[in-house]
Amino acid sequence: MSDGGVLLDIRGLRVRFPMRGRGPVCAVNGVDLTLRKGESLGIVGESGCGKSVTFSSVMRLVQSPPAVLEGEILLDGRDVMRMSGAELRRMRGKEIAMIFQEPMTSLNPVMRVGKQIIETLRLHESLSEKQAEEKALEYFQMVEIPDARSRFWCYPHQLSGGLRQRVMIAMALICNPRVLLADEPTTALDVTIQAQILELLGRLRRKNDMSVVLITHDLCVIAQLAERVAVFYAGRVVEEASAGELFANPMHPYTMGLLRCVPTMRTVSRRLDMIEGNIPDPACLPAGCAFHPRCPFAADVCREQAPEKRFFGERRFAACHRAGEVG
Amino acid sequence: MGSYVLKRFLSAVPTVIGVFVVVFFVIRMIPGDPAVSMLGSGATEAQIQVYRVKYGLDAPLPVQFGIAFRNFLTGDLGDSISLYKPVREAIMERLPGTVQLAGLGVVAGGILAVFLGVAAAVFRGKWPDLLLTSLSSLGMSLPTFYIGLWVLMIFARKLGVIPVLSNARGVSYWQSMFGPLLTMVVGETSLLTRTTRSSMLEIFNEDFIRTARAKGLPEKWVMFRHALGNAMIPIITVTGYNLATAFGGAIVLEAVFTRNGIGSLLIGAINARDYPLIQGAAVVIAMLMILVNIMTDIIYGFADPRIRVSGE
Numbered sequence: 091m092s093d094g095g096v097l098l099d100i101r102g103l104r105v106r107f108p109m110r111g112r113g114p115v116c117a118v119n120g121v122d123l124t125l126r127k128g129e130s131l132g133i134v135g136e137s138g139c140g141k142s143v144t145f146s147s148v149m150r151l152v153q154s155p156p157a158v159l160e161g162e163i164l165l166d167g168r169d170v171m172r173m174s175g176a177e178l179r180r181m182r183g184k185e186i187a188m189i190f191q192e193p194m195t196s197l198n199p200v201m202r203v204g205k206q207i208i209e210t211l212r213l214h215e216s217l218s219e220k221q222a223e224e225k226a227l228e229y230f231q232m233v234e235i236p237d238a239r240s241r242f243w244c245y246p247h248q249l250s251g252g253l254r255q256r257v258m259i260a261m262a263l264i265c266n267p268r269v270l271l272a273d274e275p276t277t278a279l280d281v282t283i284q285a286q287i288l289e290l291l292g293r294l295r296r297k298n299d300m301s302v303v304l305i306t307h308d309l310c311v312i313a314q315l316a317e318r319v320a321v322f323y324a325g326r327v328v329e330e331a332s333a334g335e336l337f338a339n340p341m342h343p344y345t346m347g348l349l350r351c352v353p354t355m356r357t358v359s360r361r362l363d364m365i366e367g368n369i370p371d372p373a374c375l376p377a378g379c380a381f382h383p384r385c386p387f388a389a390d391v392c393r394e395q396a397p398e399k400r401f402f403g404e405r406r407f408a409a410c411h412r413a414g415e416v417g
Numbered sequence: 418m419g420s421y422v423l424k425r426f427l428s429a430v431p432t433v434i435g436v437f438v439v440v441f442f443v444i445r446m447i448p449g450d451p452a453v454s455m456l457g458s459g460a461t462e463a464q465i466q467v468y469r470v471k472y473g474l475d476a477p478l479p480v481q482f483g484i485a486f487r488n489f490l491t492g493d494l495g496d497s498i499s500l501y502k503p504v505r506e507a508i509m510e511r512l513p514g515t516v517q518l519a520g521l522g523v524v525a526g527g528i529l530a531v532f533l534g535v536a537a538a539v540f541r542g543k544w545p546d547l548l549l550t551s552l553s554s555l556g557m558s559l560p561t562f563y564i565g566l567w568v569l570m571i572f573a574r575k576l577g578v579i580p581v582l583s584n585a586r587g588v589s590y591w592q593s594m595f596g597p598l599l600t601m602v603v604g605e606t607s608l609l610t611r612t613t614r615s616s617m618l619e620i621f622n623e624d625f626i627r628t629a630r631a632k633g634l635p636e637k638w639v640m641f642r643h644a645l646g647n648a649m650i651p652i653i654t655v656t657g658y659n660l661a662t663a664f665g666g667a668i669v670l671e672a673v674f675t676r677n678g679i680g681s682l683l684i685g686a687i688n689a690r691d692y693p694l695i696q697g698a699a700v701v702i703a704m705l706m707i708l709v710n711i712m713t714d715i716i717y718g719f720a721d722p723r724i725r726v727s728g729e
Contacts, residue, residue, distance in 0.1 A: 149631055151630055178633075196625055198643050198647065247723050
């Protein structure tokens with residue numbers, strides 16, 4: 091699947107939010123990521139690790155100012171950071187679409203859901219009201235909304251959470267975007283609906299040959315949908331690998347910790363592991379490796395010097411001084 | 418929907434009756450006598466007595482109330498003592514002027530305020546916002562009659578584009594409308610601009626605004642279609658309040674601009690101790706306010722489908 095060329099290339103992205111009276115909050119601290127055509131990339135990390143901000147920046151949805159953005163975000167070689175307002179609007183929804191965590195609040199509550207989809211469609215494609223309605227209805231059926239025709243004219247509050255997320259997906263896919271950014275698409279849904287939505291996303295990705303970025307804190311979600319995984323910690327990518335390699339042989343102590351936190355069928359007899367401590371305050375990150383205060387393998391070098399990426403294959407690295415030694 | 422409206426109208430009946438009862442007794446507590454005020458201080462006791470009998474003012478208060486209330490229920494508001502014509506006729510002559518003023522004022526002020534409020538919200542913390550919020554504070558803190566006097570000073574005295582007396586001969590419709598309208602719009606816009614601004618700012622943080630931007634919608638569209646559409650409830654509340662108070666505020670405005678309307682009719686009636694006319698005008702103003710409140714509640718349902726469904 092992921093043998094296509096590079097579609098989205100994030101280089102040295104930094105996002106800072108200046109704070110009155112104290113130092114800036116550094117949400118993203120030099121992220122490099124590439125997304126290839128047709129690839130599905132999983133982004134995993136705790137809340138506040140900068141994963142959402144990174145991809146909101148790709149859509150330029152981070153208000154700047156006040157935020158300060160640095161680096162390059164290349165979509166097919168065009169820098170999103172330098173796009174004009176009109177170029178950005180053409181890109182949003184048409185080339186890159188995004189779905190959000192909260193299906194309950196992500197739809198306009200006073201507008202019929204069908205109208206909200208037609209609106210997107212007519213913005214990017216020159217269709218008549220009637221044609222747009224038909225195409226939108228088609229997508230409603232594609233995302234498997236039962237009784238699509240009558241649901242089409244419902245208001246969001248008349249639909250369940252799962253149906254609303256399907257509406258969001260239909261709305262995101264309606265203009266055949268090449269990249270879908272899914273920011274915690276299943277977090278607010280219950281587990282059975284979660285599985286259905288993930289399965290639907292996977293199917294639609296293959297059908298439309300679309301690249302998907304799946305942002306989540308849930309490794310089970312990653313396992314279900316992602317081919318490659320990037321692990322975020324304190325605004326950096328600390329490990330990147332194919333999903334198989336990452337689960338079988340994690341290189342970064344943080345990734346190891348995350349994997350140990352996931353309950354399996356065999357964990358019944360013991361206490362679930364956890365990573366001691368909390369994520370660092372993005373306004374005052376620790377010196378050296380940002381993970382060292384929580385790392386069981388921390389050595390002196392970790393406290394003094396920020397680790398470089400150590401590569402163990404073409405797109406396989408861990409940003410850790412001790413990667414490869416411990417595990 | 419139909420049964421809801423009917424229910425609202427039925428529940429307004431006791432309110433109207435309550436207003437009638439209170440007004441009936443309160444006006445009779447005001448010192449003064451319609452017979453004396455009509456006949457002048459030179460009238461003899463006998464003349465006054467004849468006058469009282471003629472208008473049924475000699476009967477005991479409960480009897481007077483019984484007659485007036487029975488007539489009121491049949492839609493008869495009685496005859497004006499000072500104007501020598503039925504109260505209903507006097508009110509119908511004056512009501513259109515007030516309704517037009519209040520209606521135009523609320524529509525003009527509403528549209529202006531929504532634009533200004535959206536602008537203030539979009540430019541939050543920058544100079545257009547600071548200018549608008551400080552101007553609206555000023556507009557809200559100045560009493561209507563004071564603003565009215567300034568309008569008269571500027572437009573009637575200095576510029577001479579409107580007459581000082583709106584009900585003078587040869588004054589065109591728009592000339593007589595301009596002064597009171599401007600005064601009303603200043604007050605109403607001040608309050609509604611602030612409401613629109615704060616309501617919009619609340620909506621800006623909502624997730625669906627981010628969704629609208631992520632779809633690639635132009636910012637203007639995001640603001641007016643998605644944000645404003647959701648900010649409507651407080652805007653409707655304040656607009657309804659503005660319209661309801663416009664009917665009461667007509668008393669002041671019509672006095673300042675000597676304009677003919679139900680407010681100036683009521684003032685004249687009070688000065689003449691014209692009991693039936695005071696009664697009629699006060700009850701009609703109260704009924705207009707109740708009507709506006711019912712309309713406001715109905716419009717909520719159109720602005721927000723979540724309210725419509727739970728109302729059914």
